[in-house]
Structures are given as structure tokens and as C-alpha cells.
Amino acid sequence: MGWQKKILRVDLTAGTCVAEPLNMDWANQYVGARGLATRYLMEGMDPAADALSPENNLIFANGPLGGTMASTSGRYVVVTKGPLTGAVACSNSGGKFGAELKFAGYDLLIVTGKSEEPVYLLIEDDDVSIKSAAHLWGKTVWKTEETLKAQHHSEDMKVASIGVAGEQGVYYACIVNDLHRAAGRSGVGAVMGSKGLKAIAVRGSRGIRVDDPKRFMQVVKEKNAKLWIDPSRKGLTKTGTLAMIDVMQSFGGLPTNNFKDVQFDGVGKINHKAVTTKDRNGHQNLITNKACFGCTIACGRIAHVDKDHFTVSNRKEYWHASGGLEYETAFAFGPVVGVDDVNALTFANYLMNEHGMDPISFGVTLAAAMELYEMGVLTLEQTDGIPLTFGNAEALTVMAEKTGKFEGFGQELALGSKRLCEKYGHPELAMVVKGQEFAGYDSRAMQGMGLGYATGNRGACHLRHDTFTQDFEDIGTTGKAEACKTSQDDVSAIDSVGICLFTASAWDLGDLADQLDAACEGEWTAERLRESGERTWNLERLFNMKAGLTMADDTLPPRMLNDPVKTGTAKGNVNELDVMLPEYYSLREWSESGVPTDAVLKRLDLGAFSL
Amino acid sequence: MKVKLDLSGELDDQLPDSAVQAWATPDGGSLAQLVSSLPFADRVALTSVNGVMVPPDKRNAYILNDGDEVMMLPPIKGG
Amino acid sequence: MFKSLHIDPDKCTGCLQCELACSLEHTGEFNPARSRIRIFEFEHGLRNVPYTCTQCDEAWCMQACPVSAIDIDTSTGAKDVAESVCVGCKACVSACPFGTINFNPDSGKVDKCDLCGGDPKCAEACPTDAIIYGDADWSGLDKMRRSAAMTQIGR
Structure with a gap:
């Protein structure tokens, strides 16, 4: 057991909802969540189809440990073809929605x-129906969730929904559940919007x-004890991921001003000490911590x-508490756009959750726009009269809102860095791989990170x-x-079990296998999980190649490959992708042009997908 | 000699402020010696001196000077 | 020593491990919908409040039951529902001012916290000690201590 052994298919064109047994052969090969959903995606669509066309599939999946007492068992994934990248998208979220679906x-x-008309999906155990979302279309994520709970007289209902950003096809729109947890990356929210699906409301x-x-229960108790004493776990509980910002600053890998620099002067105003200290008005940013399911x-x-900050002083509706800054959001609204106003960062984060957008892609896209503005390529007239200068906190929050509402220059920022920079004649300024924006680590200071980004x-x-x-x-x-290849396989396995990556400092694949072995039929070992992770990685690669991607897409922007980093531990370095990539392909048993060989496909039982 | 400690993440309340501002360590001592003298040595994963990262295998060879600023962090991963 | 559940919402992170443990103990499955302790989340997750039966002495549910299906477990003080006697009329559900006794559509009877016979699984599962099973005599003592600490007199 572990799995519910049942899946739900909803065809919005035909208006049908049908349950069917889970394909247990696939479950045994791909475990669950990320791997299993990718297998279903491969079966369900032509990878070459347009991500925003009806042919695309949008899959929500949890793993065999999902909803059990295994710690962090509330993770779920959204797997689809991503509009931002044209590649397979797999966005991972927490909160309570995923477990509720299970x-x-x-x-x-x-x-x-x-669906021709806007709809939402209502799932109450076996009762599944497609309902009109005419009253929800145009509403924010927060309003949508509130409306559905009130309408169905159920505060317990779990909702995943999109905002206007998803409806309008903002390329990095995300799907938000439980108000501030999100399947964030690659534009999965735009896929949901393209299907006319506003929300999914579940009670189970x-x-x-x-x-x-x-x-x-014996195994879970033992594993939870192991997790509890882990120093990394203690740090996450206390400071969240935000403590990383001091590390990256001192290391010299904190992307600043659209990756021109790697250290940021304002870091002391936005780090974990700043959010846990009262400012001169007596306001402390961080209130408490909160668990996912x-x-x-x-x-x-x-x-x-x-309340006195310029962003909200006249807007009482934002005076409540909500999701606070983590490392990636702090990076994306802070150093990469040069802003050091912690209240502005926090408000921008609210807006991302409220309107349903990926903070990383938004922040890095705004950073590219700021560089274009400072170069004179964009003018004040084009940017709605807002000077897009690095460090302008007002530009950050105003543009976040305009993009979320798909208004004014927000419609340009909605394109993402790649399309925006191409449109304005400077593709080299887009800090992306395969169209998706970098996270908060400079790949010249961190060679392995660069290889991970590129591949x-x-x-x-x-997080791959x-x-x-x-x-x-x-x-x-x-x-x-080697470290990149091995960890990619391991992470694929963890994502497929449906457990949070933040357990990985305490738990290895053996610890996950022990829990699976007690929960599910069959024998589960670390080796089996690792092989399944490698299978998933290769299947994702095959999807991408069938979608038209090639080794030319396994690269980094010229800034990373040619412009030496100016300060920090790795001063003078560029990313040496050309050194690492051939070795990586060889370790993967891929051809020199990055195509999985028949030998590796056969070993992983993927022969049927050979190109 | 005295060095200034900058304890980050979950280590930030492990020592009183006065100790953090001026932590005594033997003259000519290494970074490794300093780390092992701390009550939470087993939780120190990353170290930097005066803003430059010093990896664990270089801590033995790294000789500290009076007034150095030493940052220490627990094991950490980003997200 | 007479024990009771002490609940401290300030320590609760809303992880629901207690709901999972409770449902496993009573149904053999992980199923928060059948948990007898529930976590309520307010203000975007700012406050998470565990809530369950307080085992009140003159229990309204017990007094309302027309078939005397609810009895006191003398070892724990828990008010237990005898499933074989319960007729599922829900009079107790109406009578309980706290809503902590509920109809279970799977069994057709009512469910409430029975303190797991003196070894409550919710308390065992709670990672942050937001729920502990301790001496009933001292149920308010920690809160008193906190309030006392806030007073400025006495130094």
C-alpha cells in the first residue's frame, strides 16, 4: 500500500472525470510524484505539442509516502510541459493540498x-465535478481560495489556484495552494490558465x-529522531533558508544587479538577523515559523x-501576516535587483503569492529590465514612468503588482527574461538556461551549480x-x-518518493527506502531508488529531446562563460562548462552530443523511448 | 589574541555577545584550533575569515591574526 | 497521578503529525478527517491551534446520551463512547459546547478523544511539545508562569 492505487483523469474538452487504477508497473519503476507523473506525461502527450495548447497534460501527483507520518510527506508535484522553457516542467509544492488530494x-x-468557459474542479472523495468559475475568473489566488471555502461552507477545503497571471499566460505564473505554498517554476500556472482551469478544491x-x-511507525519514529537531531534541520527550523544569504555574501556568489556582481552591500538589511530584529519603529518582520503537512x-x-511602510500604509488589506522571506525570495527581490528594503521585499513576496507568480523568475526578469533601462534601451515612457534603476524598491513592488494584474509594463515583464531581452535586442542579458531564470547562486563562483543549471x-x-x-x-x-550526476539521480528519487529535499542532510536514500519498505509492497533499497532516480532523469531528458531541445540548450549565458567574477572567493573565475560537460555526458552514458545511448536506455528499461 | 566571531544561522545565540565580540584564542593558533575550542564545534560547517571562505581541509593551515573576523555557519542548503 | 492533555498553541507549527497519529490509532489508517484532535489554522498560518475534548467532569455529551453509551474510564478520566451501545443519534454532538464529539459516517456512531487509554498518540507524535500528557493538577501552571514572567514587579 502507501499508494491509493487510483488516479483521476479529467478531460476538460469533453467535460469528463474518470477514475482508473494506478498503473502499478509504472509505480514500481518510477515510485511516485515526479517520476511517475513524468511517465504518465510521456504517455499522454506529444512532447512537441505547444505547452499552452489543449494537447498539454497537467498532472498533479504525490508519492507513496504522501499523507503518511513520514516527515515532510505533504510534498506534491505539478508535471507538465513548461511554457517558459518548452521543456518538461516539474514544480514541487508543500502545504496541505497534495496530501488532501491523496x-x-x-x-x-x-x-x-x-474548457471553453472558466471552470474549477471540485473533488470530494469519489464525487468529482467540473463547475463554472465565471465568478472566480479575474480574482486573485487569495480571493479565489476565500470564495470557494465560503461557497462550499468548508474552511477545511484545500485549494490550489491561479491568479490573473496564470489566466493571462504570464510565462512564469505558478499554482498556489494554501495561500502561500506554490508549485512555482516553469510557468505551470500558465498551463492551468490555458486550460481554463481556475482552481482545484479538494476535501478527502x-x-x-x-x-x-x-x-x-517504528521506522518513522527512528527516522524522525534522526532528522530532529540534525544540525541542518535545526538551522532550517530556526532561520529558514534565509541564513544562506550570509553564506553567499561571504563566499561571493550572491547574484547582484542582474548577475553583474556577486556581493551585495545591503545584505545586512535583509538577512535573517534583520528579519528577527526590531527596526527603529519597533517593527519585527518575522513572526513565527510554520510547517507544511x-x-x-x-x-x-x-x-x-x-503598517507604516509606503507599500501598505494606505492598504489595510495587507496588514495581516503571511508567508515571509526565504533565501530565494530574498535573493530575487533583493540583491539581484539591488533592493535592500526588507518591507518592500516582503510585500513583493505577498504579491507573488496573491497573484500566483514565481518570485525567482519575476525578480531575475525585472533585473534584466533594470539593466536594459540603465543602458538606455528601455525608457521611462515604456516603463509607465517608473525608473527601473537597480535598488529602486518602488519599482520592485509596483512592477510586481502590474505583472500580477497583467497591466502596463507588467505585460512586458510577463514574458520572462529570455523573451524580454530578445525583444529588446539583448538576448545576452537574460540570466537563463532553457529560458528559465537562475536561482540565487552565481555559477562562476560555484562550478557544480553551473553544470547543474546547464543540464x-x-x-x-x-533544486535538481x-x-x-x-x-x-x-x-x-x-x-x-560526478557530484552533479549522482545528486541529480538522488534528488529525482527523493522527489519521486514525495518527500521534501530538506530532509536530505539527515536522510540518505537508505532512510527513505526503509520507510518505503515498511509502507509499500515489494522490497525497497537505496540502490533501487537510485536506479529509479536515474531512470526518471533520463526519461525527462528524452521528453526534452522529443520536444526539440538539443545539447545546444545545455549552456549558460555569455556573462557566466566569459566575464570573470569581480570579487569573492572565486575572483577572476568564469564557469568552465566546456571542461565539465563532456565528462558529465560520459558519466551519464550519453553520446558526445548529449543523447542517451541505447545501452543506458536498455539498462534503465527505457528502450521504448529511444529517439 | 582575540578574534571577533560572527555566528550565523542557528548558532547565533550560542554565546553571549561579549564572548562573540572578543573570543580569546592562542597566539599563532589555527582556524581549526579555534573551531574545536567552541562548545558547538560539531555544528560548524562553513567558516570564513575576513569575508573569505576557508574550506574545512584548509582550516589546519590557516593561522589566525589578532582582530580577525571569523564567520561560522551550521550546515546549510538553499531553497 | 491524574493526567490530562496540555495544549500550547504557541508551540504548534501546524504539521498535523498529531492528526495522523490519532487516526492511525483509531482507524488503522492515516486519515486526518477521522482524527479526534484537529489543528485549526488562522491568519495565513500565523496561528495554529490544536483542539480536542477536554474531558470535562460533568460532561454534557454523557448527560445528553439517551442510551448511556458514554462512560467514564476511571483510570484516565476519559469519557469513552461504547460503540456497541451508541445508536448514532448525535444528541451528544448537539450537547457538547466545544464540538469535540463528532459523527463518523464510516461507522454510523460518534467519535471522541479517549486519551488512547492513557497513552495519547497525539502527544507522543508532537515534535514541538505543543501537546503533552501531564499531571492534571498542573494544567495551568506553565501559562501562569509565563504570565508571572511578564509582570514587572518582584525584582
């Missing part, structure tokens, strides 16, 4: 087709069984904006591999290809 009885929800009361409850880490931040199946991403330790200990390229 409690309604479904391991996966596959949405296909397109179908229990999840495990094979051997007594042994499962089943999570014993609780790294989530709950913060509030100072990431969903474009630039810091884990070479942090190697990169901090050695600024060179030695061993990075």
Missing part, C-alpha cells in the same frame, strides 16, 4: 484538454494504509509588512542537483561532473 483517494490527477476522507503499520522541520516563515531538465534550477558542499569546499571543476 486523502480524496488519488495518487495522481491528470488534467487534459481545455479516504485513509491511507501502509503494509505493516507497526513496523512503519506532516513536516517536523517547519522551515516556512510567517512575517508581516510594517537541468527544467532549465536553470538549484546538490553540489553545495563540493562547491563551497572547492571552487574548481574537479569531481563536479
Whole structure:
């Protein structure tokens, strides 16, 4: 058990909702969540189809441990073809929505087709219906969730929805659940919008069984104890990921002013000490921490904006607490756009959640626009009279809102860095891989991170591999290809079990296998999980190649490859992708042009997908 | 000699402020010696001196000077 | 020593481990919808409040039951529902001022916290000690101490 062994297919063109048994052969090969959903995606669509066409599939999936007492078991993924990248998208979210979908009885929800009229999906165990969302279209995520709960007289209902950004096809629109948890990257929210699907509302009361409850609880207790004493876990509980900003500053890898620099003077105003200290008005940004479903880490931040701050002083509706800054949001609204006003950063974060947009892609896109503005390519007239200068906090919050509402210059920022910079004749200023914006780590200071960005199946991403330790200990390229490849496979496996990556400092694949083994039929080992992770990675690669991507897409912007980093530990370095990439392909058993060989496909039982 | 400690992440309240401002360490001592003298040595993952990262395998060879600013962080991953 | 559940919402992160543990104990499945302790979330997750039966002495549910299906477990003080006697009339649900006794559509009877016979799984599962099972005599003592600490007199 572990799985509910049932999936739900919703065809919005035909208006049908049908449950069917989970394909257990695939579950055994791909485990769940990320891997399993990718397998279903491969079956369900032509990878070459347009991401915003009805042919695209939008899959919500949780893993076999999802909804159990295994810590962090509330993670779910959204797998689809991403409009931002044209590659496979797999966005991971927490909160309570994913587990609720499983409690309604479904391991996966596959949405296909397109509704002519705006709709939402109502799932109450076996009762599934497609309902008119005429009254929700045009509403924010927060208003949508509030309206649905009131309409169905259920505060317990879990809702995942899109804002206007998703409706209007902002290329990095995300899907937000539980008000401030998001399947954030690659534009999965725009896919949902293209299908006319505004929201999914779920209530579930179908229990999840495990094979051997007594042994499962013994294992869970042991693993939770191991997680509890882990220093990294303690740090996450106390400071969230925000403590990373001091590390990146001192290391010299904190992307600043659209990646022109790697250290940011204002870091002391936005770091974890700043958010836990009262400012001169007596306001403290951070209030408390908050857990996702089943999570014993609780790294989530709950913060509030100072009522007297210019962003909200006349807008009482934003005086409440909500999701606070984490490392990536602090980077994306802070150093990369040069802003050091912690209240502005926090308000921008509110707006991302309220309107449903990926903070990383928004921030890095705004950074590119700021560079274009400072070069004189964009003028005050084009930017609605707002000077897009690095460090302008008002530009950050006003543009965040305009993009969320798809108004004025926000419609240009909605394009994402790649399309925006191409449109204005400077493609080299887009800090992207495969069209997706970098996370908050400079790839000249961190060679392994650069290789991970370049080879990431969903474009630039810091959560598809884990070479942090190697990169901090050695600024060179030695061993990075292997560390990148191995960790990509491991992370794929963790994402497929449906557990949070933040357990990885305490738990290895063996710890996950022990929990799976007690919960599910069959024998689960670390080796089996690692092989499944490698299978998932290769399947994602095959999807991308069938979608038309090639080795030419495994690259970094010229700034990373040619312009030496000016300060910090790695001063003078560029990213040496040309050194690492051939070694990486060879370790992957891919051809020199990055195509998986028949040998590796056969070993991973992927022969049927050979190109 | 005395060095200034900058304790980040979950380490930030491990020592009183006075100790953090001026932590005594033997003259000519290494960064490794300093780390191991702390009550939370096992939780120090990353170190930097005067803003420059010093990886664990270089801590033995790194000789500290009076007045150095030493930052320490627990194990951490980004998100 | 007589024990009771002490709940401190300030420590609750809203992780729902307690709901999972409760449902597993009572149904053999992980199913928060069937948990007898529930976490309520307010203000975008700012406040998370665990709530369950307080085992009040002169229990309204017990007094309302027309078939005397609710009895006191003398070892724990818990008010227990005898499923074989309960007729599922929900009179107790109406009578309880706290809403902590509920109809279970799976069984057709009512469910409430029974303190797991003296070993409450919610308290065992809580990672932050927001729920502890301790001496009933001292149920308000920690809160008193906190209030006392806030007073400026006495130094």
C-alpha cells in the first residue's frame, strides 16, 4: 500500500472525470510524484505539442509516502510541459493540498484538454465535478481560495489556484495552494490558465494504509529522531533558508544587479538577523515559523509588512501576516535587483503569492529590465514612468503588482527574461538556461551549480542537483561532473518518493527506502531508488529531446562563460562548462552530443523511448 | 589574541555577545584550533575569515591574526 | 497521578503529525478527517491551534446520551463512547459546547478523544511539545508562569 492505487483523469474538452487504477508497473519503476507523473506525461502527450495548447497534460501527483507520518510527506508535484522553457516542467509544492488530494483517494490527477468557459474542479472523495468559475475568473489566488471555502461552507477545503497571471499566460505564473505554498517554476500556472482551469478544491476522507503499520511507525519514529537531531534541520527550523544569504555574501556568489556582481552591500538589511530584529519603529518582520503537512522541520516563515511602510500604509488589506522571506525570495527581490528594503521585499513576496507568480523568475526578469533601462534601451515612457534603476524598491513592488494584474509594463515583464531581452535586442542579458531564470547562486563562483543549471531538465534550477558542499569546499571543476550526476539521480528519487529535499542532510536514500519498505509492497533499497532516480532523469531528458531541445540548450549565458567574477572567493573565475560537460555526458552514458545511448536506455528499461 | 566571531544561522545565540565580540584564542593558533575550542564545534560547517571562505581541509593551515573576523555557519542548503 | 492533555498553541507549527497519529490509532489508517484532535489554522498560518475534548467532569455529551453509551474510564478520566451501545443519534454532538464529539459516517456512531487509554498518540507524535500528557493538577501552571514572567514587579 502507501499508494491509493487510483488516479483521476479529467478531460476538460469533453467535460469528463474518470477514475482508473494506478498503473502499478509504472509505480514500481518510477515510485511516485515526479517520476511517475513524468511517465504518465510521456504517455499522454506529444512532447512537441505547444505547452499552452489543449494537447498539454497537467498532472498533479504525490508519492507513496504522501499523507503518511513520514516527515515532510505533504510534498506534491505539478508535471507538465513548461511554457517558459518548452521543456518538461516539474514544480514541487508543500502545504496541505497534495496530501488532501491523496486523502480524496488519488495518487495522481491528470488534467487534459481545455474548457471553453472558466471552470474549477471540485473533488470530494469519489464525487468529482467540473463547475463554472465565471465568478472566480479575474480574482486573485487569495480571493479565489476565500470564495470557494465560503461557497462550499468548508474552511477545511484545500485549494490550489491561479491568479490573473496564470489566466493571462504570464510565462512564469505558478499554482498556489494554501495561500502561500506554490508549485512555482516553469510557468505551470500558465498551463492551468490555458486550460481554463481556475482552481482545484479538494476535501478527502479516504485513509491511507501502509503494509505493516507497526513496523512503519517504528521506522518513522527512528527516522524522525534522526532528522530532529540534525544540525541542518535545526538551522532550517530556526532561520529558514534565509541564513544562506550570509553564506553567499561571504563566499561571493550572491547574484547582484542582474548577475553583474556577486556581493551585495545591503545584505545586512535583509538577512535573517534583520528579519528577527526590531527596526527603529519597533517593527519585527518575522513572526513565527510554520510547517507544511506532516513536516517536523517547519522551515516556512510567517512575517508581516510594517503598517507604516509606503507599500501598505494606505492598504489595510495587507496588514495581516503571511508567508515571509526565504533565501530565494530574498535573493530575487533583493540583491539581484539591488533592493535592500526588507518591507518592500516582503510585500513583493505577498504579491507573488496573491497573484500566483514565481518570485525567482519575476525578480531575475525585472533585473534584466533594470539593466536594459540603465543602458538606455528601455525608457521611462515604456516603463509607465517608473525608473527601473537597480535598488529602486518602488519599482520592485509596483512592477510586481502590474505583472500580477497583467497591466502596463507588467505585460512586458510577463514574458520572462529570455523573451524580454530578445525583444529588446539583448538576448545576452537574460540570466537563463532553457529560458528559465537562475536561482540565487552565481555559477562562476560555484562550478557544480553551473553544470547543474546547464543540464537541468527544467532549465536553470538549484533544486535538481546538490553540489553545495563540493562547491563551497572547492571552487574548481574537479569531481563536479560526478557530484552533479549522482545528486541529480538522488534528488529525482527523493522527489519521486514525495518527500521534501530538506530532509536530505539527515536522510540518505537508505532512510527513505526503509520507510518505503515498511509502507509499500515489494522490497525497497537505496540502490533501487537510485536506479529509479536515474531512470526518471533520463526519461525527462528524452521528453526534452522529443520536444526539440538539443545539447545546444545545455549552456549558460555569455556573462557566466566569459566575464570573470569581480570579487569573492572565486575572483577572476568564469564557469568552465566546456571542461565539465563532456565528462558529465560520459558519466551519464550519453553520446558526445548529449543523447542517451541505447545501452543506458536498455539498462534503465527505457528502450521504448529511444529517439 | 582575540578574534571577533560572527555566528550565523542557528548558532547565533550560542554565546553571549561579549564572548562573540572578543573570543580569546592562542597566539599563532589555527582556524581549526579555534573551531574545536567552541562548545558547538560539531555544528560548524562553513567558516570564513575576513569575508573569505576557508574550506574545512584548509582550516589546519590557516593561522589566525589578532582582530580577525571569523564567520561560522551550521550546515546549510538553499531553497 | 491524574493526567490530562496540555495544549500550547504557541508551540504548534501546524504539521498535523498529531492528526495522523490519532487516526492511525483509531482507524488503522492515516486519515486526518477521522482524527479526534484537529489543528485549526488562522491568519495565513500565523496561528495554529490544536483542539480536542477536554474531558470535562460533568460532561454534557454523557448527560445528553439517551442510551448511556458514554462512560467514564476511571483510570484516565476519559469519557469513552461504547460503540456497541451508541445508536448514532448525535444528541451528544448537539450537547457538547466545544464540538469535540463528532459523527463518523464510516461507522454510523460518534467519535471522541479517549486519551488512547492513557497513552495519547497525539502527544507522543508532537515534535514541538505543543501537546503533552501531564499531571492534571498542573494544567495551568506553565501559562501562569509565563504570565508571572511578564509582570514587572518582584525584582
